[in-house]
Amino acid sequence: MADDDLSKLKIPKSEAHFARSHRRRKFRWLLIPLLILLGAGLYATGIFAPAVEVELASVSLVFPSQSLTQLNASGYVVAQRKAAVASKVTGRLEWLGVEEGSLVKEGQVIARLENRDTLAAKDQAEAELQRARTEIARTQAEQHEAQVNFRRFQELLADGIISRAEFDRAEARHLQAEATVKAAEATVSTARAALRGAEVALDYTRIRAPFDAVVLTKNADIGDIVTPIGAAAEAKAAVVNIADLDSLQIEADVSESNLEKVHVGQPCEIQLDAFPERRFAGAVHMIVPTADRTKATVLVKVRFLAKDPKILPEMSARVAFLERPLTDKEQQPRTAVSRAAVVERDGKTLVFRVEGERAQASEMVTGEELGDMVEVRSGLQVGDKVIIRPLDRIREGSRVKLPRG
Numbered sequence: 090m091a092d093d094d095l096s097k098l099k100i101p102k103s104e105a106h107f108a109r110s111h112r113r114r115k116f117r118w119l120l121i122p123l124l125i126l127l128g129a130g131l132y133a134t135g136i137f138a139p140a141v142e143v144e145l146a147s148v149s150l151v152f153p154s155q156s157l158t159q160l161n162a163s164g165y166v167v168a169q170r171k172a173a174v175a176s177k178v179t180g181r182l183e184w185l186g187v188e189e190g191s192l193v194k195e196g197q198v199i200a201r202l203e204n205r206d207t208l209a210a211k212d213q214a215e216a217e218l219q220r221a222r223t224e225i226a227r228t229q230a231e232q233h234e235a236q237v238n239f240r241r242f243q244e245l246l247a248d249g250i251i252s253r254a255e256f257d258r259a260e261a262r263h264l265q266a267e268a269t270v271k272a273a274e275a276t277v278s279t280a281r282a283a284l285r286g287a288e289v290a291l292d293y294t295r296i297r298a299p300f301d302a303v304v305l306t307k308n309a310d311i312g313d314i315v316t317p318i319g320a321a322a323e324a325k326a327a328v329v330n331i332a333d334l335d336s337l338q339i340e341a342d343v344s345e346s347n348l349e350k351v352h353v354g355q356p357c358e359i360q361l362d363a364f365p366e367r368r369f370a371g372a373v374h375m376i377v378p379t380a381d382r383t384k385a386t387v388l389v390k391v392r393f394l395a396k397d398p399k400i401l402p403e404m405s406a407r408v409a410f411l412e413r414p415l416t417d418k419e420q421q422p423r424t425a426v427s428r429a430a431v432v433e434r435d436g437k438t439l440v441f442r443v444e445g446e447r448a449q450a451s452e453m454v455t456g457e458e459l460g461d462m463v464e465v466r467s468g469l470q471v472g473d474k475v476i477i478r479p480l481d482r483i484r485e486g487s488r489v490k491l492p493r494g
Contacts, residue, residue, distance in 0.1 A: 140446065140488040140489060141489050143479070143483070143490070143491070145443060145474045146477045147474060149471060153423065153457075154411060155459055155460045156460045157412045159350045160351065161409050162343050162408050163406070164407075165406060166404040167340045168402045169337075170302075171332040174329050175296070176202055176328070180314070182314075182328065187199045187304045187329060188307055193303070198296065199304075200329070201294060202296070204295075207293075210291075211287035211288055213287070215284055217280040221273065221279070224273050225273035225277055228272075229270055232270045235259075238259050242255065301333060305332050306329065334398075334401075339391040339392075341390075348376070348387050352376075356415070357372055357409060358371065359391065360408075362406070370415070373389060373390075423465075425462035425464050426463055430475040438455060440468075440475045441475060441476040442476075443489055447486055448483050448489050450485045
């Protein structure tokens with residue numbers, strides 16, 4: 090009887106299998122929506138979303154002058170006073186006292202040619218002058234004696250002691266002595282001129298700096314033949330090239346169509362390629378009154394307002410012609426980012442930085458607008474890479490990829 094009761098409580102096999110299948114199907118139908126919701130959420134957060142090809146910009150240091158720039162031009166640093174220093178005579182270089190970078194003063198002897206022949210000519214001219222001076226002393230003594238005798242004979246003739254013929258001979262000796270003195274004086278003048286000529290010839294063998302300058306290049310070495318025209322084979326015309334660094338200016342080509350934006354005295358900002366992080370204050374010094382027909386440009390010279398020993402001739406430069414002079418505050422660089430990278434979301438000012446293959450939202454504080462840039466007060470650092478487009482497809486954590494090439 091008990092066995093019959095237990096058998097009534099057993100579930101047939103077919104019914105148990107059906108129940109388990111039903112539960113699995115029910116769980117499956119419940120799991121699918123959950124997975125769909127989870128996938129949608131992950132897609133929305135960018136984890137399963139495809140990578141977005143983006144365009145980047147860098148956070149950089151910019152100068153406020155960019156918003157005041159009317160015109161930009163490129164050119165080179167050029168010394169307005171420079172010279173190729175050479176000799177006036179042909180000779181062999183015997184001594185060279187400078188090298189590249191040497192500072193020289195006006196009149197300083199920087200090189201010397203062999204000058205033994207000119208030294209000998211000078212010594213000879215000095216000897217001739219000394220002989221002429223000795224000769225004039227002798228003739229002056231003779232003139233004095235003849236003059237004394239002439240006066241004595243005048244008295245004797247008046248007293249009738251001597252004849253007229255004797256007086257005439259004394260007078261002739263007196264006149265001859267005067268003529269001899271004048272001839273001796275002329276000889277002294279000639280000897281003195283010859284000595285000056287010898288001294289000039291000797292000085293021609295000494296090569297001097299024509300003005301205060303810096304030696305840019307050394308073109309000859311000791312033993313080279315130096316000649317004024319450089320026509321001889323293996324001869325050197327210029328010993329050194331020098332430039333006055335106080336006369337450095339920027340020579341920039343300005344298009345004829347933009348010339349009306351430039352005027353003498355206009356404030357400028359100069360950037361040298363050698364020092365990209367620095368800016369130099371300048372002003373328009375001159376607009377050269379002629380145009381280059383091949384380039385349709387006009388040469389504009391811009392002077393530096395302050396000298397800097399790091400500025401050297403032939404450095405390449407870029408000149409920004411400004412609307413007005415810069416204030417002290419505007420001369421300092423500022424951290425800035427492209428305006429295209431800044432977005433407003435949920436009341437916050439954001440940019441999306443790229444870290445690895447993901448976009449990371451960074452809240453920032455902006456400042457003044459600097460042309461097409463915006464000053465960054467906080468939130469970013471120089472060198473950060475930020476996305477500028479397409480921002481409408483970018484969210485926190487979005488996968489990104491850079492454009493090919």
